[in-house]
Amino acid sequence: MSDPSHWPKDLPGSATDAVAFLVRSYRHRHDGIASLDDEGLRRPLGAKGGPYANNAMGELITHNPLPLCPLQPPRRPPHPGELPLFSTEPLQPLALHLRRPVPQA
Template structure:
């Protein structure tokens, strides 16, 4: 008697869902603006208003080594935009998303990011829900299909590999958000 076939799509979507529901989303409860923008050390990357008044993340085009410490705002927007928004717009585009854009196209990045912790959490939640709904609906064939030109230099990789990467990034940066919240609370 053989085991039933494994539903990789359901398993990957459930992994992200469990992490979100059990670990990340509950850790954002009660997040204040002061905590959201708190810079634990000098030189932190954050989300800041530019001369035009629009909020954007620091260091998007910079590759510093080692990378600077980042604020909770920066980490939340990295997950929301870098993991969810650009991947959703690329692989599950809506009517206003550019059809010719790959997953590194800057046109996917919102021109203005949330200005408060409450708005940042809502934006992160909405971007997660959109990405999760799309990946949860993929069948086995879609999971195995290479990303193609929209995947840029990951074009030969299957959609499942991208989902594994997004899950890993979400968990990694979500854990950092948890540590920053612990440090903020314990700072005395």
């Protein structure tokens, strides 16, 4: 279900812009999912779903959590005496992330 119109026209040029872009993208996705009622979650995707046209939106959401948390920290151990660049703690379950408030841009 890749649609070229969903890709950004211009990628962020700085880290600050990238974080703002990520927050906006997350909010857009989160708000779209949160707006679905039970019927919306059960309704088949239809033509926009391509080969998954007969699958429900709820199936798509629970099948592929990656778009909801696109950035995962690398899992490299630090060298002796070096602090890790990213947390090496395991990622929280997706359900915990979904219960948190949406970050403000």
